[in-house]
Amino acid sequence: MKRALYILILVPLGVLSQNVTERSGVKVIPKGGEEIILYAADACDHCYYYLPSALRISAKKGTPEASFVVWKDETNSQAIGGILHLLVEWGLKAGMDKEVQQALRSTRDSLGVVMGAVMVDASSQTVIEGDDRLSHILSASLKNTPAIPRTPGAKMALSFHFAEREIADFLYYLKHPDKAKSNLRVTYTYAVRTVGGQMRTDETTLRLPFRQILITLK
Helix, strand or coil, X not given: CHHHHHHHHHCCXXXXXXXXXXXXXXXXXXXXXXXXXXXXXXXXXXXXXXXXCCCEXXXXXCEECEEXXXXXXXXXXXXXXXXXXXXXXXXXXXXXXXXXXXXXXXXXXXXXXXXXXXXXEECCCCCEECCCHHHHHHHHHECCCCCCCCCCCCCEEEEEEECHHHHHXXXXXXXXXXXXXXXXXEEXXXXXXXXXXXXXXXXXXXXXXXHHHHHHHC
C-alpha cells in the first residue's frame, strides 16, 4: 500500500492530467453554488480534474485587484480621459477543492480525489464579448494583449485607456451597471478520450459579466 501511494505522489500531476475520459464526466455543485465539471484521468480512474471555472477579478488580501482613475479638464468640470486596470483569474477558491471532492464522492465516486484542473490551451485571444456600446468602448480602449491564464490562480492583466470621446459613456455605464451587456470571455481547448477510445478536442468558455466589474469599481 505504501509503495503504491509513493508512486502516485512521485508521478507529476501533468502526466495524469494529459488526457481525461468522456465517460467519467460528472457535474457537481458545492456549497458555493457554482457548477463544477470533473473528468477522471485516462490513466487513473479515481483521479479527477476540473474544467476551468469561476472567472473573476483577482483579490489580494480580500481587496479586488482593480483600479480606475479619471482625469478632468483644467476647470475640473469635465472628464477627458481615464485608465482602468484589472487582474483576472479563474479556479477553485481556497477550501473549495474539499467541497468539490466531497460532492464528487457523494454523487459519483466514493474514492474520487480532486487532483487539480484539466490541462488546457487558449483557443482565442478575443476577451471582449458583446455588441453594445460598452463592448465597442472596451475593445477600442484595450491597450495590451492579455496573456490568457492556463492554470488556476494565474492572473490575466487588462489595461484600458479611455479617450475623451469614450470616458463619458463609460462613466454612464459605471453609474448604471445594469445596462451593461458585455462580458470578459476566455475560451479553452482540452483533450478528452471518447467512449469509443478516440482522442477529441473539446472547448469550454468562461465569462465574467462586465456588470460585475462595474459594481466592484463603484
